[in-house]
Amino acid sequence: MKKSILFLSAAALLAVSCQNFKKGDGGLEYNIVKDAGSDKAIAGDFLSVDMTIKSDRNDSLLNSTYDLGLPQIVQIAGDSIPGGYKGDYNSMFRFLGEGDSAVFKLNLDTMAARTGQPKPEFADKFVTFTVKVRKHFKKGQLTDSALYGQLDTYFKGELEGLQKAEAGKITKYVADNKLEPKKTASGLQYVVTEEGKGNKPALGDTVVVNYTGKLTNGTVFDSSIKAEAEKAKLAMDPMRTFEPLRFSLGNQPVIQGWTEGLQLLTKGTKATFIIPSALAYGDRPAGQKIPPYAPLVFEVELVDVIKGQGIAAPAPAPGEIPAN
Numbered sequence: 001m002k003k004s005i006l007f008l009s010a011a012a013l014l015a016v017s018c019q020n021f022k023k024g025d026g027g028l029e030y031n032i033v034k035d036a037g038s039d040k041a042i043a044g045d046f047l048s049v050d051m052t053i054k055s056d057r058n059d060s061l062l063n064s065t066y067d068l069g070l071p072q073i074v075q076i077a078g079d080s081i082p083g084g085y086k087g088d089y090n091s092m093f094r095f096l097g098e099g100d101s102a103v104f105k106l107n108l109d110t111m112a113a114r115t116g117q118p119k120p121e122f123a124d125k126f127v128t129f130t131v132k133v134r135k136h137f138k139k140g141q142l143t144d145s146a147l148y149g150q151l152d153t154y155f156k157g158e159l160e161g162l163q164k165a166e167a168g169k170i171t172k173y174v175a176d177n178k179l180e181p182k183k184t185a186s187g188l189q190y191v192v193t194e195e196g197k198g199n200k201p202a203l204g205d206t207v208v209v210n211y212t213g214k215l216t217n218g219t220v221f222d223s224s225i226k227a228e229a230e231k232a233k234l235a236m237d238p239m240r241t242f243e244p245l246r247f248s249l250g251n252q253p254v255i256q257g258w259t260e261g262l263q264l265l266t267k268g269t270k271a272t273f274i275i276p277s278a279l280a281y282g283d284r285p286a287g288q289k290i291p292p293y294a295p296l297v298f299e300v301e302l303v304d305v306i307k308g309q310g311i312a313a314p315a316p317a318p319g320e321i322p323a324n
Contacts, residue, residue, distance in 0.1 A: 017252070026087015026114065028317060029106030033312040036099030042077040044139030046151060047093055050132045055123040060233070062122065067219055068291040070158055071134050086116040092129060098136035099164075104129045116201045159283065162293040166277060170295045174276065181274060188257050189274040190264060198267025201305045203250035207262055208304035214297050216274075221289035239315075244303045251308075255280045267305045273298040 013156060021029040041047050053063040065072050077090045082092055088111065092104045105126040112119045120127075137150055174189070181189035212223040220232035226242035247254065249262060257275030265271055267319050275296045277283075283292045290296070320323040 021089075021103075021105065024087055025091065026085055027110040028087035028091060029105040029107070030092070030095060030102060030237045032095060032102045034098065034099070034101040034178050036097065038097035038099055038136065039138070040095065040097045040100075041076045041093050041136060042139075043076050045076045046137040046139075046147070047074045047076070047096065047133050048072075048095075048135040048137070048154065049074055049096075050244060052130045054130075056126045056128065057122065057124050060122070062127070063288060067289055068285060068295075069162055070285075070291055073155070080236070083115050085110070089113070096131065098133055098135050098311070101132040102130075104131065104249065159292055163283070166295055169216045170274060170276065173295075173297065179272070179274075181272075184260065184264075186256075186260060187276045187281060188260055188279055190261055191272045192265070192269060193272060194268075194270035195300060196266040196268025196270075199251050199305055200264070200266050201261070201262055201302070202308075203259075204248065204308035206246060206248050206306040206308055207302060208244045208246045208306070209262065210301040210303055212299045215290070216295055217298060219289060221287065244301075248308055255296075258298070261298075262300070262302060265300075265302045267302055270301045273300060 020031045022031065032227050050065050051063075052066070054061050054063065074093050077084065080115055081090060084280055087107065089106060092102075092106070093103060105128050106129065108119045108123055108125055111117070121276055135154065137147060137154075139147055142150075172190070173179075175201075179191050181191045183189045210224050211227045212220060212225060214220045220228065220234065223229045223232065223234070224242060224245055228240065229236065250259060255274060255275065257279035260279070261271070261273045261275070273296075275298065277293045277295055280296050281290060281292075281294065
């Protein structure tokens with residue numbers, strides 16, 4: 001299912017329930033939007049959930065499983081969990097079973113009082129969790145090995161779904177944006193939007209690059225340009241100085257799609273790279289925005305090319321004699 005549809009579904013859950021919250025223990029407020037009548041989770045169980053987390057300050061989105069395209073696996077802890085209390089994060093999921101959906105407002109004043117930890121700076125009084133349960137894994141009489149085996153099989157299936165969907169995501173992005181990209185033997189696709197006039201970089205040269213990176217669904221995950229980062233409402237590190245990225249091509253690690261793609265551009269060129277996951281992060285997620293098997297789109301500008309000394313020789317292995 002597409003991220004946009006799922007995210008709208010989460011927003012709809014929040015909208016229909018915002019006036020119907022009940023009071024629970026520890027200041028927790030909740031509304032069960034859908035009760036599927038299934039068994040509710042108990043200690044030792046696991047839930048696979050789709051979830052968004054929002055702050056009550058400017059209604060800002062803190063995290064979303066929909067960005068990764070993967071559910072979150074939540075373990076239901078016992079009552080004796082250190083730092084736990086009635087109305088905490090773990091308490092929320094005990095209201096839920098397979099097929100259920102709900103909205104919870106976690107009281108930060110209670111959390112601070114019960115745990116002795118300061119309130120987070122990103123919210124005022126509440127953090128809101130909008131949750132839909134995909135699957136309930138019941139511990140019951142299962143051994144830990146059997147239960148974890150079920151979870152492993154389930155998650156591998158989710159990953160296979162993302163892998164199978166990748167080619168379609170690239171095709172759709174190209175079609176939706178009416179692009180006519182060139183394609184290299186590795187699978188990298190690129191479109192030059194403004195041709196430069198300088199030299200092309202070679203391995204070992206230092207390149208200076210402005211960029212904005214996003215998923216094929218439009219979610220921006222990083223940018224070297226402050227205006228673009230603000231437009232995308234990215235979390236802003238007050239210590240970050242927004243400036244072009246400078247690195248030695250082939251000597252300092254970047255994703256393979258960049259190493260290959262930048263060598264195709266002349267100084268001053270602006271281009272769009274469409275990079276398959278095999279040339280990016282593969283089957284690994286990267287941060288909270290980039291899921292496994294994610295094709296990436298980069299709008300890049302090759303600001304400068306500085307002649308280098310070539311690729312540095314690898315350091316000799318322990319006991320190995322360097323070549324003369």
